[in-house]
Amino acid sequence: MSSESDPRFRRSREAIVNAARELLLLHGPAAVTHNQIAEHAGIGRATVYRHWPRTDQLLAEAMATVPLPFFENAASPxxxxxxxxxxxxxxxxxxxxxxxxxxxxxxxxxxxxxxxxxxxxxxxxxxxxxxxxxxxxxxxxxxxxxxxxxxxxxxxxxxxxxxxxxxxxxxxxxxxxxxxxxxxxxxxx
Known part of the structure; x- marks a missing residue:
């Protein structure tokens, strides 16, 4: 079984993305760190690093799950x-x-x-x-x-x-x- 098909792998990855998104929405991009995500998700920091070795990639992943608020509800003038x-x-x-x-x-x-x-x-x-x-x-x-x-x-x-x-x-x-x-x-x- 590949790691990506392992349910534990998928659950930890989902927990990491959810924690990153919550931290991003609550505290902004600076809060999306490996340490804070691990603490917020209740998993080991090594697990976060295993999925995303670089913080910027993890932040990009989290941002991909956040709705874009820009250019909505255009109004006159x-x-x-x-x-x-x-x-x-x-x-x-x-x-x-x-x-x-x-x-x-x-x-x-x-x-x-x-x-x-x-x-x-x-x-x-x-x-x-x-x-x-x-x-x-x-x-x-x-x-x-x-x-x-x-x-x-x-x-x-x-x-x-x-x-x-x-x-x-x-x-x-x-x-x-x-x-x-x-x-x-x-x-x-």
Whole structure:
């Protein structure tokens, strides 16, 4: 019997992910450590290391089980809504732990099919929500899109990710404003 088909293996793995997710939601990314997870799950630290030798991979796994709150419930005025959403994302990406997990997810996805599936899932959810919101803003006459909504979505979030991961600097209000403007021409109703 392979270790992955062993019920004890599956139970301990599930307990680790559940503990990591709970710690992430309760205390943020910094709380997701091997020691804290072992204590929270009531299992040995060596068991946590056996499943996930690196904390960043464990954090990425835990994040994959947490619903994405971004770009939900788009509302008029859409420009203000988009500014708030991008500011929230920028604030998250300004945290070292979140930046590390995001980078790990993207990098590991190049070689790991399971991680690439998670990356694609995150990207699809964010892109679909943002694309739908920008399309809604256009239908309500608040936005004249530059190109299609999918390209506009990439133009709004891409620079924030670049600033956080490549430059390792916070996205300030000026950059966020430019990202919002990249979607198209906004009209005040």
């Amino acid at each position: 859409y420009r203000e809504w988009l500014t708030r959403e991008l500011t929230t994302i920028a604030g998250q990406l300004d945290q070292d732990d979140v930046r590390a997990v995001t980078s790990t997810l993207v990098n590991t996805a190049l070689w790991d099919a399971a991680m690439d599936t998670r990356r694609e899932g995150f990207a699809s959810v964010l892109s679909e929500r943002l694309t739908a919101a920008l399309g809604e803003a256009a239908r309500h006459g608040e936005l004249s899109l530059r190109g299609d909504a999918t390209a506009a979505a990439a133009m709004t979030i891409g620079p924030i990710y670049y600033r956080a991961t490549i430059e390792r600097k916070p996205a300030d209000a000026t950059l966020i404003e430019r990202c919002v403007d990249a979607a198209g021409e906004w009209r005040t109703l």
